[in-house]
Amino acid sequence: MPLAEGISFDLTVIWAFLIAFSVLVYVVLDGFDLGLGMLFALERKREDRDVMMNSVAPVWDGNETWLVLGGGGLFAAFPLAYALILPAVYVPVIAMLLALIFRGVAFEFRWRTERWKPLWDVAFIGGSALAALSQGIILGALLQGIEIDKAARAYSGGWWDWLTPFTFAVGLGVMAGYMLLGACWLVLKTTGELQNRMRRWAMLFAPLTVAFIAVVSLWTPFLQEGYYSRWFTGWGWGLAGVVGVLTAAAFFGLLTRLRMASAELSPFLLALALFILCFGGLGVSMFPYIVPTEVTIWEAAAPEKSQLFMLVGAGILIPIILAYTAFAYWVFRGKIDADTGYH
Amino acid sequence: MFETFDATFLARLQFAFTVSFHFLFPAFTIGLASYLAVLNALWLATKQERFLNLFRYWVKIFALAFAMGVVSGIVMSYQFGTNWSVFSDKAGPVIGAPMAYEVLSAFFLEAGFLGIMLFGRDRVGPGLHMAATAMVAVGTFISAFWILSVNSWMHTPAGFSIDPETGQFLPEDFWQIIFNPSFPYRLMHTVTAAYLTTAFIVGGVAAWHLLRHRRRGELASAESRTMFSMAMWMAAIVAPIQIFLGDAHGLNTLEHQPVKVMAMEGHYESHPDGAPLYLFGWPNDETQTLDYAVGIPKLSSLILKHDLNAPLDGLDTVPDEDQPPVFIVFWAFRIMVMIGFAMLGLGLWSLAARAKGRLYDWPMLHRAAVLMGPSGLVAVLAGWVTTEVGRQPFTVYGLLRTADSAAPLDAPAVGASLMAFIVVYFAVFGAGTWYILRLMGHEPSPAEPRLKDVTTGPTRAAGRSPVPDAPKED
Numbered sequence: 001m002p003l004a005e006g007i008s009f010d011l012t013v014i015w016a017f018l019i020a021f022s023v024l025v026y027v028v029l030d031g032f033d034l035g036l037g038m039l040f041a042l043e044r045k046r047e048d049r050d051v052m053m054n055s056v057a058p059v060w061d062g063n064e065t066w067l068v069l070g071g072g073g074l075f076a077a078f079p080l081a082y083a084l085i086l087p088a089v090y091v092p093v094i095a096m097l098l099a100l101i102f103r104g105v106a107f108e109f110r111w112r113t114e115r116w117k118p119l120w121d122v123a124f125i126g127g128s129a130l131a132a133l134s135q136g137i138i139l140g141a142l143l144q145g146i147e148i149d150k151a152a153r154a155y156s157g158g159w160w161d162w163l164t165p166f167t168f169a170v171g172l173g174v175m176a177g178y179m180l181l182g183a184c185w186l187v188l189k190t191t192g193e194l195q196n197r198m199r200r201w202a203m204l205f206a207p208l209t210v211a212f213i214a215v216v217s218l219w220t221p222f223l224q225e226g227y228y229s230r231w232f233t234g235w236g237w238g239l240a241g242v243v244g245v246l247t248a249a250a251f252f253g254l255l256t257r258l259r260m261a262s263a264e265l266s267p268f269l270l271a272l273a274l275f276i277l278c279f280g281g282l283g284v285s286m287f288p289y290i291v292p293t294e295v296t297i298w299e300a301a302a303p304e305k306s307q308l309f310m311l312v313g314a315g316i317l318i319p320i321i322l323a324y325t326a327f328a329y330w331v332f333r334g335k336i337d338a339d340t341g342y343h
Numbered sequence: 344m345f346e347t348f349d350a351t352f353l354a355r356l357q358f359a360f361t362v363s364f365h366f367l368f369p370a371f372t373i374g375l376a377s378y379l380a381v382l383n384a385l386w387l388a389t390k391q392e393r394f395l396n397l398f399r400y401w402v403k404i405f406a407l408a409f410a411m412g413v414v415s416g417i418v419m420s421y422q423f424g425t426n427w428s429v430f431s432d433k434a435g436p437v438i439g440a441p442m443a444y445e446v447l448s449a450f451f452l453e454a455g456f457l458g459i460m461l462f463g464r465d466r467v468g469p470g471l472h473m474a475a476t477a478m479v480a481v482g483t484f485i486s487a488f489w490i491l492s493v494n495s496w497m498h499t500p501a502g503f504s505i506d507p508e509t510g511q512f513l514p515e516d517f518w519q520i521i522f523n524p525s526f527p528y529r530l531m532h533t534v535t536a537a538y539l540t541t542a543f544i545v546g547g548v549a550a551w552h553l554l555r556h557r558r559r560g561e562l563a564s565a566e567s568r569t570m571f572s573m574a575m576w577m578a579a580i581v582a583p584i585q586i587f588l589g590d591a592h593g594l595n596t597l598e599h600q601p602v603k604v605m606a607m608e609g610h611y612e613s614h615p616d617g618a619p620l621y622l623f624g625w626p627n628d629e630t631q632t633l634d635y636a637v638g639i640p641k642l643s644s645l646i647l648k649h650d651l652n653a654p655l656d657g658l659d660t661v662p663d664e665d666q667p668p669v670f671i672v673f674w675a676f677r678i679m680v681m682i683g684f685a686m687l688g689l690g691l692w693s694l695a696a697r698a699k700g701r702l703y704d705w706p707m708l709h710r711a712a713v714l715m716g717p718s719g720l721v722a723v724l725a726g727w728v729t730t731e732v733g734r735q736p737f738t739v740y741g742l743l744r745t746a747d748s749a750a751p752l753d754a755p756a757v758g759a760s761l762m763a764f765i766v767v768y769f770a771v772f773g774a775g776t777w778y779i780l781r782l783m784g785h786e787p788s789p790a791e792p793r794l795k796d797v798t799t800g801p802t803r804a805a806g807r808s809p810v811p812d813a814p815k816e817d
Contacts, residue, residue, distance in 0.1 A: 014429040058458025061413055064508065065454045068420050069446045075423060079435020079511075086431075087750040093425050093762045097418045098767050104414035105771055109405050112778040151434055159756040223722030302436040305514045310440045317447040324455045331466050333461055 011308060012301040015077040016290070019312060021315065022073055024279050026066035027135075028181070028272055033060045035182025037128025039201060040121060048194050049121065055189040055336045057107060062325055064100070076308055080153060081290040081300040087155040088146040089138045089162050096134035103127030129175065136174030140167030140216075143285070148294055161335040166219055171214030177275065180205040187258075189336050202267060207260070209327050210251045211280055220285060226293040227285045243281050250274050258292055313337050353757040354426040357764060359731075361418050362767050363724055370723045373487060373534065374541025375405050376480040378573075379460075383476050387469055392789060393565045400566070400787035406777050411775050413454075415768070419448075420625055428755065430682040430738050437503050437512045437520055438493045445489035452640030453482035487534050495526035498730070498740050499599045505611075505742075512739070524599050528592040529730075529816035535585045536726065538685060540719025542581065546574030547716020550709035552786045558708060566787035568703050570711070575693035575702065581619040582686040589683060590646070598728075599645055601738060602661050603733035606672040608643055609633040610657040617641035618655040622677075626669040631658065633673075675728040682722035689715055 033056050040049055056063075075082045086093055106124035110117055144166050147157035183202035187195055221228040231240045254270040257263040288296045301307065377403055386394035420442075423431045459475035461465055502519025514520055529786045549571035556563040597604045605611075609621045611631045612637045620642035644653040658666055689711055690725070734740055738748040738762040 012618065015642045039458060058462050061410075061457055062451065062454035064413070064417070065446065065450045068417055068450055069443075071420050071424070072439070072443050075420075075431060076439025079432050079439055082424045082435065083428035083432035083750075087426075087428050087752055090425050090750075090752060090756055090760070093421055094763065098763060100417060101414040101771055104408055105775060107506055108410045109774060109778060112407070112781070114490045115775075153430070154751050156751070158755055188709065200435070210513060246400050302439060303513050305517075309517050310443050311442075313444050314446055317451075321451045321455065325451070327454050328458050331463055 011304055011311060012077075012297050013288075013309055014311065015073070015301070016287075016320075019070060019073045019077060020279070020321065021285060022066050022070040024276070026063070026070055027279070028275055029063035029066060030060070031178045031275065032056070032181040032268075033063055034103070034132045034187035035129040035178035036185060037124050037182070039182050039198075040128070040133065043194070043197070044203065051190060051194060051336050052088070052123075052186060053107065053110065053187070055186065058332045059233050059328060060104075060107060062328065064104070071179050073310075076310055077302050078290055078297065078300040079302055081297075083153070084155050084291050084295065084300075085142060085146065088148075088157060090159055092137040092162060093232070096131050096138070096331045099127040099130035099134060101127070103131060112304055128178075129223050132175045132178045133171040137162060138165070139166045139174070139282075139316060140170030143170070143220060143282075145292055145294070148291065150294065166216075166223065169212065169219065173209065173216055176205050176208040176212055177278075179273070180209045181268070181271050184271045186269050188264050191335050199267075202258050202271075203255065206251065206254050209274065210247070213247065213274070217281065224293050225291070227230045230285060236242040239284065243277060243284075247274065247277050250277065322342030324339060347815070348411040348754055348758065350752050350754040351746055353754055353761055354749050355745065357426060357757060358422060358760040360413065360761070360768070361422065361764055363727070364772060365419055366414065366723065366727060367496055367720050368408050369483065369487070370413060370540045370720060371407050371544060372405060372412055372616050373409065373483040373537035374403060374539075376483045377538070378479040378541055378545065379405060380473075380476045383473055387473060393569050396566050396787050396789060397570055400782075402461065404782050406780075407775055407779050409457065410454075415772070418764075422751075425751065426750050427738070427748050428512075428750035430743065432508075433511050433743060433748075434497075434739060435511075437500075437514050440514070441489050441493050441496075441519065442519055445486055445493075448574075449486035449489065451483045452485065453479050456482070469561050484534065487537070488530060491530045491533055492521045492523070492526050495529045496520055496523045497738060498529075498734055499523045499525040500558050500739050500742060512742075515636065519592065527593055528588070528595045532585070532588045532592045532726075533723075535588055536723050537580060538577065539581055539585055540723055542574045543686065543715050543719045544717065545570050546578065546712045546714055547714075548783045549574060550712035550716075551753050551783070552704060554706060554709045555786075557704075557709075562582070563703065564786055564788050566789075570703060571709075575690065575697070575712075578686060579690035579694050582683070582690045586683055586687060590682075594647065596733075600733065601656065602658070602665065603667065603672065603730070604647065605656070605658045605661070606667050606669045606674040606733055607729060608647075608655075609636070609669065609673045610643070610655060611659060613653045613655065613657040613659055614644070617645075617652045617671035618643040618647075618657075620646065621673075624673070626665075626673045628666070628669055631663075662721070665736065672729055672733045674724045675732065677731060679722050679725040683723070685715065686722075710720065 006313060030075050036052055036056060040052065043049060043052065053072040056255050071082075074085075102123040104127075106120045106127065109123065110120040113120070137262060141162035141164075144164060146155060148154065148159065149156040180202055183198045187202060190198060230236050249272040250270050254267055255275070257266045286299070290297045290300050379398055382394050382398040383402070385391070386398060424474050456475040456478040459472065463475065464472045487711075500512070500518040501523040502514065504515050505511070506513050531784050549567050552567040552569060553563045556567075593607075595605065596607075606626075607625055608618070609624050610618055611626075611633055617640065619638035619640045621636050621638040623634060624636040624638070627634050641651040644655055645651050647653075647655065658669070664678055692711070693702065698707050699709075736745050737743060738745050
């Protein structure tokens with residue numbers, strides 16, 4: 001088992017972690033944006049929708065940039081993986097990109113027209129839902145494995161290979177998880193009736209999310225031999241047990257805190273914890289493969305020179321980015337009130 | 344239906360379509376971000392309301408154009424992998440790093456400070472708001488720096504070696520990779536083009552309002568006059584600089600990509616004693632002739648070599664399979680140059696009008712400015728087509744052929760996505776352009792609407808505005 005063979009913390013491993021970090025930050029930040037977009041479908045009152053959208057209007061663009069860093073980082077640090085994976089998930093990637101167009105422009109267009117406002121609301125909902133579904137499907141397709149011709153350094157499957165019950169289960173799970181994040185974000189950012197309804201939505205989507213986590217987690221080990229042996233042999237059992245217990249703890253904590261009227265930040269943090277646990281589990285399943293279980297991170301890595309050159313920039317710039325991103329969130333901290341701006 | 348086309352051709356169409364659409368937005372917003380920073384600085388320095396009103400006016404338009412640039416840009420960052428995976432695998436070790444630097448140093452900067460620029464004036468105070476506005480402008484420039492470096496490397500690759508086993512380009516010297524031979528010229532020429540594009544759009548909008556007021560027999564607002572004057576200063580000063588930069592870029596291209604220049608000039612034949620400058624012609628790649636050619640003898644040699652009798656090689660020295668499609672390059676180049684000189688003409692005209700004291704009172708000048716409003720966008724696209732089609736049939740010039748760069752996708756897959764992009768782009772960006780034009784259609788005025796929202800967040804007041812479209816916070 002490759003994991004046991006001693007991990008040297010070389011540049012390639014650092015880059016694998018950096019890209020995983022970007023994807024995680026993306027999933028968490030744009031996750032609540034996209035979840036909020038899907039919750040639009042359940043909240044039909046115009047004032048509520050305005051408040052919901054305004055709670056992310058100043059930050060959504062920055063949130064989405066982490067997706068560009070994830071993709072761009074993969075291209076730069078693991079060009080072979082980028083070249084193998086993206087053609088394999090061509091349809092869901094294009095669907096995600098188109099969905100993100102509808103979602104993104106809705107932020108601006110919605111305020112520019114009275115007559116067509118409902119149309120851009122639909123674009124916001126549909127774009128958010130399709131982007132979330134596609135992201136889950138892409139993850140599922142990567143987990144279930146893609147067909148490659150290693151000698152030709154090329155994807156060798158068909159353009160519908162990604163379409164399986166498993167990938168759809170992951171896609172629906174991501175949708176549910178994003179809606180949970182979105183609802184918890186709005187618990188933090190709103191007041192009154194809207195906040196109460198968001199608590200109720202979160203209570204609905206929390207068990208749904210955990211159910212999908214359970215299904216996908218139990219399904220994954222049977223997709224490829226490597227996953228099974230990692231989770232269900234030797235110390236894998238122990239690890240699986242720890243992840244399971246922590247997930248259960250986060251889940252019950254979340255349900256408890258959602259019932260407490262004074263708890264506003266903690267539900268969001270606990271929902272985040274669920275995502276981080278899932279992400280950690282994914283990492284355990286996949287490492288050190290970047291295309292499971294065909295290509296390792298070292299096989300796909302860009303030359304050391306490229307990775308080092310980028311690491312200098314990333315090492316300086318990522319802390320600065322995190323600092324001014326935090327500053328932007330701090331500037332727009334606090335509740336979004338429905339009354340302001342509407343007298 | 345797509346089986347009749349090959350997948351690579353469809354992938355090229357898709358890339359050309361999506362990049363052309365995308366390019367229009369940054370071409371406008373690079374200049375507009377700087378314009379907004381200047382307006383805000385003038386407001387803070389002079390406390391003249393007209394600058395603040397202009398800032399509020401253009402920031403709404405900026406928000407729309409920037410959002411469209413962002414969402415169409417994300418498509419580009421993934422399309423290298425989805426449709427050009429072989430190119431990505433081979434060139435990734437070299438160009439991946441500068442592209443990652445673009446994300447880290449530019450995209451985050453723009454996105455991080457955009458929210459404060461749009462919504463935060465009253466939350467952070469004037470100083471920090473000014474800083475955020477400047478950061479957005481700086482971010483757009485840094486973004487142009489990196490992406491044009493990558494693009495230039497594809498034209499004039501440098502600082503690399505090739506892995507004999509995998510065929511990958513390996514970095515040897517990142518300084519040489521980033522500052523490859525065509526990069527300084529391309530960067531200056533393209534960024535200047537973006538500034539001119541913005542100046543002409545601003546000038547066109549201003550002229551439109553000057554004309555409308557004249558028809559009604561009233562005086563245009565101070566805001567309209569101010570922005571017309573600022574735009575015309577830009578035209579008069581920057582258009583000649585741009586022509587000079589374009590010439591320098593052309594000479595650089597002649598040195599590194601002579602075949603592209605042959606196509607731009609329509610030189611199928613070699614000219615041992617001075618080449619003519621063709622003003623018109625109908626390039627025919629089949630017969631390798633320029634039909635119906637109208638040219639000025641020896642002028643091309645004078646421009647390119649600064650010598651009437653200097654010999655210039657033609658496409659007859661280049662194998663057919665290494666030639667770009669001449670017709671597109673030849674005509675795209677002419678469109679760009681014609682617009683460049685028309686811009687210079689309008690700039691000079693505005694100087695004359697200023698000298699006569701008729702800058703705000705010369706309807707023909709204003710009509711010309713309205714007509715020229717979108718000219719920068721056309722010129723930028725034409726220039727882009729000239730250089731990119733001129734790079735064909737290679738993705739990495741002289742080293743990696745376009746035909747060997749594409750992803751192993753079935754034609755129906757690419758055909759379907761191409762159709763989807765065309766439908767979505769025209770519908771969505773068509774609507775966005777309409778909203779921008781509608782904002783431009785009402786005049787910036789002392790009552791330039793903004794939202795009262797200082798305490799809780801970026802909410803907008805749908806009910807407070809006299810116009811049906813709800814104005815947005817600045």
